[in-house]
C-alpha cells in the first residue's frame with residue numbers, strides 16, 4: 001500500500017525507465033497516475049462467434065488454438081507466427097508480425113480470448129496482431145477498455161497494465177473528501193468505486209456513475225475553493241476613499257452614460273466604501289462601454305488623492321486607453337501617464353520617479369506595470385482590461401504593490417453566467433447589459449468565393465465614401481497543408497493587384513512594437529484605407545470610422561473570436577458590415593449564428609456548445625487548475641448542481657471547520673498551493 005504522493009517510479013513494475021515515459025505525460029505521483037483519465041473507451045464486452053465476423057470491424061472472439069503456432073523467419077526484421085483457432089461456428093487464421101514469443105504462449109487445445117480487427121473475407125476471416133489472453137481473464141478482452149492519450153513510446157496495453165497496478169496500490173486509501181451528506185443528496189458514487197470504474201468500467205452504467213461522481217468532484221472542489229477564497233477576503237481591510245461627487249465626472253463627458261454604466265459605477269463605489277477590498281469583474285458585450293466605468297472608479301479614488309494602475313494586454317491597447325483616458329480624465333485635473341516596454345530608458349525612469357512621488361494619478365501600461373521598480377506612492381485601485389489574457393497569478397502580483405488595493409477586472413469576452421461564476425468565482429460580478437444608444441447592428445453575411453468580386457467592389461464603395469476597412473486572415477505565414485490566406489502574401493496581392501489605388505497597410509503580431517504603433521496610429525488618423533491584419537486586432541481596438549470587417553477563412557476562428565472581430569466595427573455613427581468568407585458560405589454553423597445574432601452572451605453560449613470549454617477554461621488563460629475530466633459543454637447541468645452544493649455547504653460551514661469537511665478543506669489547500677502559490 002502506498003500514499004497518493006508516492007512517486008510512480010517506486011511502484012512495482014514501473015521503475016525508472018517507465019517513470020520517464022510517464023513523466024512526459026505529466027505523471028509523477030500515484031495521484032497523477034490515477035487522475036490520468038481515459039479520453040475514450042473501446043467496448044470489447046461482447047464476444048462474437050467466428051461465423052458472424054465482419055471484415056474491417058473489430059471484435060472479441062473466444063476460440064481454441066487448433067494448430068501448433070508456426071514461426072517463420074521471412075527476412076531480417078520480419079518474423080511471422082501463424083496459427084489457426086476455432087469455435088463452434090468456424091475457424092480463423094491468425095498472424096502475428098514480429099512477436100516470435102507468442103509461439104510459446106499460445107498452447108494448442110486451450111481457449112483464449114482474442115481482440116482485433118477482422119481481415120480476410122466473411123467466409124475466411126483472419127486477424128493480424130490481435131491482443132489475447134487466457135479465456136476469462138478479462139483484462140484486455142471481454143470488457144470496456146480505456147483508451148488514453150499517449151505518446152508513441154507508450155502503448156495502450158502497457159499503460160493499461162500500469163494503471164491496473166496503480167489502482168491496486170491505492171486500494172482502500174483513496175481519500176473520500178466529498179462529505180457524506182453531499183454524496184447522499186446528489187447521489188454520488190464513492191471515490192473508490194469511481195476511480196476503478198472510470199479506468200476499467202464494469203459496465204456502461206458503472207462508467208456513467210463514475211464519471212458523474214468525478215466531474216462533480218472536480219467542479220465542486222473548484223467552486224468551494226473559489227467561494228472560500230472569496231469569503232476569506234472579506235476578513236481583510238480595504239482602503240476607504242472619501243465620499244466624492246461623481247456627477248462632476250458625468251457632466252464632463254461628451255455623452256450621457258447609459259443606465260447600466262451608472263448602475264455598475266454605483267456598485268463599484270459602494271464596494272470601495274464598504275471597507276473591504278473590492279474584487280469585481282465587469283462583464284459587458286463588445287462596445288458596451290466598460291472603459292468608462294473604469295475611468296469613473298479611477299476618478300473616484302483620485303478625489304481622495306489615491307493612484308490607479310490600469311493594465312491592458314498589449315501595447316496597442318495600452319496606448320489606445322491612454323488616449324481615451326487622457327481625454328476624459330485630464331480635464332478633471334488628473335495626471336494620466338503611460339508606461340510601456342517600447343519607451344526609452346530615460347522616459348521610463350521619469351515616469352517611475354514621478355509615480356513614486358505621487359505626480360501621476362493613473363498609470364496605464366501592459367504587464368510592464370508588474371515589473372520590479374514600478375513603485376506607486378499610494379496605489380488604491382488596480383484595473384485590468386481584457387482579463388482573459390491575464391492569469392490569476394499576474395493579477396495577484398499587481399495587488400501586492402499596494403496595501404490591499406481595490407481591483408476591477410474587465411472581461412472582453414462575454415461568457416454565460418454559470419461559467420463566469422466558476423472562472424471568476426472569487427470575484428463579484430457586474431454586468432453592463434445595455435449598449436450606448438444609437439448603435440446600429442452590424443449587418444453580417446457569410447459568403448463563399450463566388451462573392452469575391454462583389455465584396456471587392458463593395459469595399460471600394462465604402463472607401464470612396466470615406467470609411468475604412470479591416471481584412472483579417474488567420475495566420476501570418478503561408479502554410480502549405482492548409483489553404484489559408486497568409487497575411488503577408490495576401491497583403492502583397494491586395495496592395496499590388498486588387499487595391500493598387502488605395503492605401504493598404506499590414507499589421508501582424510510578429511512586427512516590432514514600434515512598427516505596429518506606427519501602422520495603427522496611421523489607421524486611427526484615417527491615413528490608411530484598408531488594414532490587413534491577423535487577430536492582433538481582435539481585442540478592444542476602437543476606430544469608429546472603420547465600418548467594414550472582412551474575415552477570410554472564417555471557419556478557422558472560434559465564435560467568440562468572430563464576435564470580437566465584428567466588435568471592431570459598428571462603433572461610430574455609420575452603418576457597418578461584417579463579411580465572413582468561408583468555404584461553405586452561409587451554411588457554416590458558426591457563420592449562421594453570427595448572422596442571426598449580435599448578442600455576445602448568446603454567442604458565447606453557442607460557442608461553448610460547439611467548441612467545448614477548453615479555451616474558456618484552460619489554466620493557461622485563467623490560472624485556474626486544469627480541468628481533468630469535466631467538459632463544460634457536456635456537463636453544464638452538473639456544474640450548476642456542484643455550484644449550488646458548494647454554496648450550500650459553505651453557508652452551513654463558512655470556514656470549512658467541521659470535522660466532516662476537513663478532508664475537503666485539505667484538498668482545496670493542496671490544489672491551490674500546488675497550482676498557484678500566489679493565491680493567498
Ligand code: ADP
Nearest residue numbers: 255256257258286287288289290291292436542
Ligand atoms: P468596451 O466595453 O468594448 O471596452 P469601450 O469602453 O471601448 O467598449 O467603448 C466603446 C465606445 O463607446 C467608445 O468609443 C466609447 O467612447 C463609447 N461610449 C461608451 N459609453 C458611451 C455612452 N454612454 N454613450 C455613447 N458612447 C459611449
Ligand code: MG
Nearest residue numbers: 290291385540
Ligand atoms: Mg474595451
